[in-house]
Amino acid sequence: MLELSQSTDLVRVLHVARVRSIGMAETDVVIVGAGLSGLSAARALRDAGRTVTVLEARDRVGGRTMGGQLAGAPIELGGTWLGAGHTQMYALVDRLGLETFPTWNDAGRLLLDLGGRRVPLASHKGATPKLNPIALADLAQGLARFGRLARSVDPAQPWAHPEAEYLDGQTYESWVRRNLKTRIGRSYFRVLAEAVYSADGADMSLLHTLFYTASNGDLETLISVDEGAQRDRVVGGSILIAERLAEGLDVRLDSPVARIAQDDAGVVVTTRAGAEFGAARVIVTVPPTLAGRIDYQPILPAWRDQLTQRVPAGTVVKCFAAYPEPFWRAAGWNGQAISDRGPVKVTFDVSPPGLGTPDAGSAADVGILLGFVEGGAARRWQRWPETERRRAVLDCFTRYFGPQAARPTDYLEQDWSAEEFTRGCYGAHFAPGVWTGYGDVLRAPIGRLYWAGAEYAVQWNGYMEGAVRSGRRTADEILEVLS
């Protein structure tokens, strides 16, 4: 652990003293952010007998998970899927009395729309698309090569790779250009980057994409449904996890944090409205780019502040369209498309359970398509008028699944970069030079100040599973030092 810098004379000691003198109730730990990471940390601390207050900027819990309704069915406006290997999430869902159901994947093919050609792909993991042999060979060698490289990176310390400087000195896009020779091969790898990171290949360090792949098992897991990262959903919506986790915890909504002051005696966290909360430790669970906007006293060390300047959030909009029925299923499609045209380049069937699946659950009579607009496509699309945005999305759905897609009964967009208290999803990506320049201090506490969130997870980074693991890990670190 890095020691608090010598500049504690900068702390507003008087400030801390004043809070104490007015007899404010103190807790062991204040947690900033009531997302899955903050709530998991709070539960772990409380279960160990500690007192915890969670300060949440929004009027709801859940952070980057968020519930919504479309055509009477619950939908996930944010984090959605539980995937293979997400062991803590499955156990948590079970413990909270919730149920999961499989993402629709049966009896239909995935649509590849690359280089102007529509190619169906069988739904099972490892299926081979009917591309021309040269493109297929190119794609296969690219996937194998990237996979080998990813396996050489330790997700706990990507900066320690023997070739770290080289891998972190280039973009993912540079790697794609060098290692993929066909237009379809390159297109596929680019769409893959957008789908997995909600950023363009140009935005990211090659080392970051390797780290992320290693953190999440392998490339095929990341992009797959069956036995992949998009395997299951929660009946009623993933927001139920945060809502149930929050039950019985001291969560203060509408409490955006403006300042965190610490000294040898403790921490005082002050909200924008001026409410003050004293504690022995504080965990900041908001994404790094937002953590950098808090006024810290003493100020953050140079390396920490510069780190928060260098880990932007991705750009993603979720677009939902509801139909009287999931008509694409009858036509032999599973509702999944991967396209290099856009603006929607990736789609999923997120109809509620009970429609043609063996699973029970709410059986709303509705089919719902989810389209992701991501990275550069989202940056352009965001600036269009509402009617153009909607038309562009429905044009994509129509191109993929037929003319019925043009007339939804209901339509909804969720732009996460426009959310004041998120400012981008799914998570942070690291530009070249950042992992090698700052990675070794990413998780380092600063005095009484700790960090948690999906961005800090070693395993399942970027997923709900990673958020929960990071929250619990940080709670454990604090339990070790609390007297």
Place this chain on the structure above:
Amino acid sequence: MLELSQSTDLVRVLHVARVRSIGMAETDVVIVGAGLSGLSAARALRDAGRTVTVLEARDRVGGRTMGGQLAGAPIELGGTWLGAGHTQMYALVDRLGLETFPTWNDAGRLLLDLGGRRVPLASHKGATPKLNPIALADLAQGLARFGRLARSVDPAQPWAHPEAEYLDGQTYESWVRRNLKTRIGRSYFRVLAEAVYSADGADMSLLHTLFYTASNGDLETLISVDEGAQRDRVVGGSILIAERLAEGLDVRLDSPVARIAQDDAGVVVTTRAGAEFGAARVIVTVPPTLAGRIDYQPILPAWRDQLTQRVPAGTVVKCFAAYPEPFWRAAGWNGQAISDRGPVKVTFDVSPPGLGTPDAGSAADVGILLGFVEGGAARRWQRWPETERRRAVLDCFTRYFGPQAARPTDYLEQDWSAEEFTRGCYGAHFAPGVWTGYGDVLRAPIGRLYWAGAEYAVQWNGYMEGAVRSGRRTADEILEVLS
């Protein structure tokens, strides 16, 4: 100009109304930041008959220019040089009754310390170092090739380059690896990146380095003294420019801005201490990464907030050592070194004028060496204890200029990334994908909110000259719309 988004209903209209009802004095324009850009804008607006209030977070004006003293001589802790082509700065200095003197460059050679070899280089622009012919040829073709590429970029709109996506999809480091074949050639290009951008080649988009080069004339200008960007200094220190600019302006020191709220009627700027300032327009002149930390009402559009997440400040520490005399001059060195070892990789003679120069001015009997610790070298060096940091710097000075450098009479470090209200120098660099993703809205006002600063300059971006030009340009834009 982009229109204020429809979400003005989010504005705290009541807030604005309350300020007006208590009869607070209003100004035409509030300027956030009393650096060269903010002060230049303020002067231009006042000279056109407008009322202006400047809010400055620090207890001093000058921003990234800052005065200091070493061994009784004035030194520049921040921005230092006026260079060839900096026409507005020379005119400004003259109008303010200040004088310049040439950077020490005579009667001595520059030291190249690359690949373990020490090579002297004559001081004049265009001189050829005595490297082995293969390295020399490699370096020459690399410089020519980079120069040609830079000339193809329009600094007013780098995103419009026909190959913009390709150039912005890779790092400067990738370009160096592909285009330089010798170790010395690569070393030189890497040191050059650190010296010019205070960032590593891996941190930056190739397109950004081309833009920056085009914005500042050419590569040779950027790195040169005579007829280059480091040509002259201001007698008494460059801080005198800001101090004189501020005379007679309404500048409020110790006033860090916490919130900027705007609606159809006007803008209210609120300091951390709660003081409120009403205006018709506001110019934010703090670096982009700090501008993103202000609480805006309505919140910034998605594209603007994501832009501020993606333009981090560089990493640079200025280290000064004072000696009874500039002993290196007698040994035939001009005090300039370029080395690939570090932590100090670039040095300058910043002795006060009047010592062996034909120029008058304060004739302190002292020699001062300035060493830059930058980019990745700075990130590591920052975390060392004070005595180790100092020893490492003096070891470099000794390696370059001999054992006399080991025993300075005075020593000083200025770490700009540790400054709460700067958080990095010289300026922002753009990682891959940022110019093409967000460049076209970099200078776009948002309703009543405008941007200025060295980062926003088309010409002489990153220099004092660029800061002044950007400030004036933004003032002109506002004068056009103010009724």
